[in-house]
Amino acid sequence: MDEMRLKLIEGQIGLPRIGAVRQNATGLLPYAVVDEAEREIGVFSVFLSDLVLTDMSPLTVRSYGNDLLRWWRVLQLIGVPWDEAGRVEVEVLVGWMRSAVNPQRTKERGRKDIIRTSDVLQQPQTPFSTSNTSNRTRSTAVTSSQPATAA
Secondary structure (H helix, E strand, O other): OOHHHHHHHOOOOOOOOOOEEEEOOOOOOOEEEEOOOOOEOHHHHHHHHHHHHOOOOHHHHHHHHHHHHHHHHHHHHHOOOHHHOOHHHHHHHHHHHHHOOOHHHOOOOOOOOOOOHHHHHHOOOOOOOOOOHHHHHHHHHHHOOOOOOOO
């Protein structure tokens, strides 16, 4: 395995910032994947058109476009043409996705006033308070064998 592929698998290098997913003002596609020269990548448009025809949300089309762009960037970096990619190239992509730093997963990102699920799960759990009179009253009323009296 060449050095570039190994570095990608280990997350030591990032993907080149070539190409983009652009909003498409004309035609069937709400979004299109374009190369570094802003030319639409035809094979991606065919696939995304199929999604549109199956009534997928425009945001789903954009998400798939971003996934295709990521794949395109991996192939460009390792120098493999789109129609020649195979299992080995998929392994490179999966390795990179598993090991690369994801800026959306860093602790610095996001609002500080939001309580995250992971924060809540790390706090010690406390049992319900037994001093709550409404709970005691309810449980007493349920367990009491005395008939209720009208006031």
